[in-house]
Amino acid sequence: MDRRSFLKTSALGGTAAAATTLAAPLYAQGKRTLTMVTAWPRGFAVLDDAATYLNNMVNEMSDGSLTIEKKAPGELVGAFEVFDAVSSGQADMYHAADYYFIGQHPGLAYFTAVPFGGTAQELTNWYLHGGGHDLHNQIGEIFNMKMFLAGNSGSQSGGWFRKEINSAADFNGLKFRMPGLGGKVLGKLGASVQNIPGGELYQALSSGALDGLEWVGPFADERAGFQEVAKIYYTAGFHEPGSGLTASVNLDVFNDLTPAQQKIIEYASMATTHTGLAETLANNGAALA
Structure with a gap:
């Protein structure tokens, strides 16, 4: 079986790109606007x-010839609905972490992070020079999407807890938020693993609906305010050594763009990856202190 056939047969059914009428893009005087749905609340x-x-x-x-209209969760679709929205043409593109969508295809985990996997630099090396982008697009084609790495949070922290964790046994029965393959590992330890959108995490932790959660790292966690409702923070994490983010464009929409517009999205995504990682690393120290 060749690699493309394997990728297609690995796709888990139910949510693969059912063709629907594409949302009409906005045109005005030769200008084009793409609707981008995101998995992130504004300001995170x-x-x-x-x-x-x-x-x-x-x-x-693009000097205004191609613009993006960004929508937060709930403004068009929910945080975990962005993949299907772009696949079907309800939205033109999304920005999210692809391990949210391992139910659609398990291989998508590798484009965010896998436990004890690649660091941010190693992920980027593989993606740009080791065939990673080609694999990402082969999976994307199954769902009618063009994929780009567009962000990296660096190594993520172990998370916030309402009680100390002294052994693996302490995870048994713990209500904990961790998506992706890391969450499946904690599930094997007996944790009740939750995958809750970022905008709902503060309330869930403060109310006791969660016993703990992992989010990103000191800079992002401080802005989210988790230190206000949980006092135990473990900075070392096994689950995400260098977490990539994805910008995905509906393939029909992408193919309808000019070659120059396609390159703009590609290189803007690359710039986002490097700038985002630098922003995180530049701010983590002060936030942790």
């Missing part, structure tokens, strides 16, 4: 920062 450090940077870069590099 690192993640919405990356989506905003990508948005602004595309707008500025």
Whole structure:
């Protein structure tokens, strides 16, 4: 079986790109606007920062001929609905972490992070020079999407807890938020693993609906305010050594863009990856202190 056939047969059914009528793009005097749905609440450090940077870069590099209209969760679709929205054409593109969508295809985990996997630099090396981008697009084609790495949070922290964790046994019965393959590992330890959108985490932790959560790292976590409702923070994490973010464009929409517009999205995504990682690393120390 060749690699493309394997990727297609690995796709988990139910949510693969059912063709629907594409949302009509906005045209005005030769200008085009793409609707981008995101998995991030407005103002969230690192993640919405990356989506905003990508948005602004595309707008500025195209000199206004191609613009992005960014929508937060709930403004068009929910945080975990962005993949299907772009696949079906309800939205033109999304910005999210692809490990949210391992139910659609398990291989998508590798484009965010896998436990004890690649660091941010190693992920970027593989993606740009080791065939990673090609694999990402082969999966994307199954769902009618063109994929780009567009952000990286660096190594993520172990998370916030309402009680100390002294052994693996302490995870048994713990209500903990961790998406992706890391969450499956904690599930094997007996944790009740939750995948809750970022905008709902503060309330869930403060109310006791969660016993703990992992989010990103000191810079993003401080802005989210988790230190106000949980006093135990473990900075070392096994689950995400260097977490990539994805910008995905509906393939029909992408193919309808000019070659120059396609390159703008590609290189704006690359710039977002490097700028986002630098922003995180530059701010983590002060936030942790």
